[in-house]
Amino acid sequence: MTTETTDAEPGPFHTLKRGLRLSPELRRGLAFTVVLACITAVGRLVVPIAAQQVLDNGLFTDAGPDLGFVLGVTAVGITVLAITTAANFLMNRRLFIVSETALANLRRRTFRHIHDLSMLHQQSERRGALTARVTTDIDQVSQFLQQGGMVLVTSTAQILVATVVMAVYSWPLAIVVWVVFIPVTWLIKWLQAHLASAYTDVRRSVAKLLSAVSESVVGAGTVRAYGVGSRTSERLDASIEEHRKDQTRAIRRSAFSFGAGELVYFGVNAVVVVLGAFLVAGGSMTVGELAAFLFLVVLFTQPVVIGTETLNEAQNAVSGWRRVLDIIDTEPDVADPVDGVDLPEGPLGVRFEDVRFAYPGGEEVLHGIDVDIRPNTKVAVVGETGSGKTTFAKLLTRLMDPTSGRVVIGETPLTDVRFSSLRGRVTMVPQEGFLFNGTLAHNVRFAKPDIGEAEIYVAFSELGLTDWVEALPNGLDTELGESGANLSVGERQLVSLVRAYVADPDLLVLDEATSAVDPATELRLSSALDAVTRGRTTVIIAHRLSTAETSDEILVFDGGDLVQHGRHAELAARKDSVYAGLHGSWIEQTRSS
């Protein structure tokens, strides 16, 4: 992904600010949570202060050990502990409720936004990566907020409170502790950067691993048929081993960076022992204060050590968060117009006015198309692979916008039509019609959720598919499996077609929607479609020329140009034309020799 290689990455604070702006829920009650965190941190002071009090005022008193006093200290200590434990409880609860609520909303928004981004975007980035945006990336943020984030807050509070108490006991010693501590933060920062790069490698190698595993699963048939099991397992082993090495390197670096924190703790302790001894001897510090100081150093360095680890997670979380924010900040290049209009009632015609299209950074694939599709007609679009047929269909349905020129539908520029109106009236059936995991009925209902079972049956029978449905093990309730895996490719196309038919659009665009269906079924479908397409406009990206023969108009594409258009008879009559060539080879293939 490009986000990892960009040089000028915005800093983590910038990301946090953006993140908080986008999820204002996170800020609500933040101050209260911080107050609770501080109270929790105070709780950690009970033991050191109690130890100091017990030693100084309970033990080394002139009247000898004072058990009553110690009892009092213990009682106060327990009370404070109870209060701080309650604060800890409240803080934890708030933190979970606030962060989970905010992140569920962020998930929803990101999900929606990804759907709103154009097809271009969805192809250039892998779908798996997009799924990660709404899953693992946000999970990381949530984990960080609940564990790391809280640790950071309490750690900061703990460092502050420990500093204050240390200063009260002995300000010179407190300053010394800080002075030793500061250069260590630089060391930790350096180790952090080192560690972060190791984790970047881990992420990269896990992606490679997953891709290798998915090949062995998705391509199981091919692997088997070509006997390339050993080649595949070598690749798998290599990616597994690479991932393991990266993980081990990361854990090694993490151990060192964690150990650095421990070393600090001992260094500081040693300094405290030396200086403390002199201070006690000089009378500016009591024995109890020194003992308490040794406890306080734990309180002071522990957050540093734990914070070291937390900052790691923080880095992962922040980069995850940034990836999510980057998605949300991407403007959809095909956007729902702000003051969109509804399409006029009745059949729809479409006009292309000097429409050109190029994929970003690519060559132009459509060179100035001018064409008028009249309402209520059946239009076939033919041409060789790569001639621009599918691009034409995508522009027609506004899955993409032209680079220049415009598409006008029902006398309204396509870009002015409100999505809710457009998607209800214009429907495209793609070549690889995607089916969802669920029953047949569920898939048909995708187009129209409120449709009854009877109506679904009617749809199948109107398209002449009753026999097919009845042959299925459970009829409409047959489970189609993941991506419709329980059906053959041709059967999946049948279902997509019924689904589109049920949507009842005024402009129906079929993109080679029946390429894997047998000829008899295809013809049955197309004659059924003819009957039901009366009263609507149909554009068929045709794979088989049989469709073209029965169309009102044929558009012939060649190398991104519209080279011919007209009815079958006139086009076929022009001998050396592109259409005549296509048709000739079609006849050659479909007629008895």
Place this chain on the structure above:
Amino acid sequence: MTDVAAPPSAESSILRRGLRNIGDMIRIEPKLFAIGAVGAMVNTATTLFVSAVVGWVVAQVAVPAYENGEVALGSVALGVGALLGTSAIRFSSMCARRIGAGAMMFRVQAHWRRQVTRRYLALPVSWHQKHPTGTLLSNANADVEAATRPLAPLPFACGTLFMLAVSMVVFFLVDWAIALVALGMFPTLFALNAVFASKMAPRAKRAQELRAEVSAVGHESFDGALVVKAMGRETAETERFTGSATELRDAMIGVGRLRAAFEPAIAGLPELGTLLALLVGLARYQQGALDLEQLVTVAFMFSVLAFPIRAIGWVLGDLPTSVVGRGRVDHVLSATGDMDYGEREPATPAGPASLEFDSVAYSYPDGGEAISDVTFTVPAGKTVALVGATGSGKSTLAHLAARLIDPSRGAVRLDGVDLRELTHPALAATTALVQQIPFVFDDTVRANLALSRESADDSRLWEALAAAGADKFVADLEDGLDTEVGERGTTLSGGQRQRLTLARALAGSPRLLVLDDATSAIDPRVESRILSGLKASSEVASVLVVAYRRATIALADEVVFLDGGRITARGAHTELLETHQPYADLVTAYEQAEAEREFDEENVA
């Protein structure tokens, strides 16, 4: 993911299975475990030693300094030396603990990943079809991770157990009253951790399941993005996704509530214990049962041992997930139905092979019969076309011919040898299957074509590409044969992928070519070029082809017509046209339609 029906076993059973799982993993990497565990023990020992040093410093340095008003330099130096020396030992033992634990976990993960993926490659295609891709991916990834999760805190926990035992001895040696406080506190803390872990486990598991669900919904929805958009169903899809996301949110809030209840208690208990130890200790000090040094040491030990005890809680908390993960991994490892290959080589080493279906039947796992009583032959060097309506069982026959699946009755024979008796290399070298949905590897064009077959040098590859009508587009690619095609060949069009897989089949000079509607995404014109190229090829192969197009069928020496999984007619194309009406209806559909249309037009005229 319901295939591992975890029986509602009692917690003891989870504990038992979890511990057995840990035992298995230790047996896989005993050395690294030993390094981690010894590191952890040394590390925890230094923790206790530090307590002693702190007590000693207060008693031997601070108190004399306070009393005498001067510092005993020797004692200070000793104290500092002890602290710094300990810190060096601590640092190295901590590294041993963490790196040992990590390296062990990653090695075990790699071990199981290798085993699981080996099974994927060994198990038959029919097994793959029964398991969703997502499940198999997570078996090799998330489930392996879950199974090994207790390994990360395991050495730490072992070190803690060891040290707890040592400290109890120390406590008893110091004073029985202090030991009683410890005896009260540590088991309570341990119990609190254990209860927390066991209560958390089902909630964490539920959250994990919901996370998988959110991921599945996201994946599916983005996979079907084109359909979602084309139908304007973004809002409904967002609602569906939000439903799962909301459930996940609620589950996580549940996790949070539990954590909120236990974590503060687990953090507060050692502090309470320390206070009590101070109180009891002072009372005992008054009675002269222990000295000041011991009092401080003991109080310090209470506070430093609190944290390591959590490691035991972590291990316990990870047990239930690890049991589930391990169960799923074992489900793959123990899956049966391996396609065993035979020892035999084909009867004839060269030239086109003959293929024979003898009373073959094939049943789906659910029992329905896809193919019944199919008998026909593809004679050596001949081409047989399989024709039938959508869903009539053609693809199943193609898969049987290439031995992706085995018949439930009857036999498929190559040159008279049952496919099940042939070696895998022999089978792969003899037969090439081109599937309906082309699959390409995330690799270069060359690697995709050659598939490490030695005979496939560049000139052979270009020949194959030419025969598949793919030479032009490959030559036009930026890096030619070295072009990376991307995951699943995303940089290529459907037709290009199909031609590439066709070329892959031809590159191996197969003796039997099985084409399963392998040209459906190719333009008719391009297809006719390819087919004529195939016919003119110098190396003649026997061909079994699933086809609709007349041109393809016309190439065939014989046509086998399938209807509902049975052969209803066989013979030459022209013969069947006359004798078998359903066949004629199917293949002359276009002509009939045209004729009707002309008839209608004439009547109108």
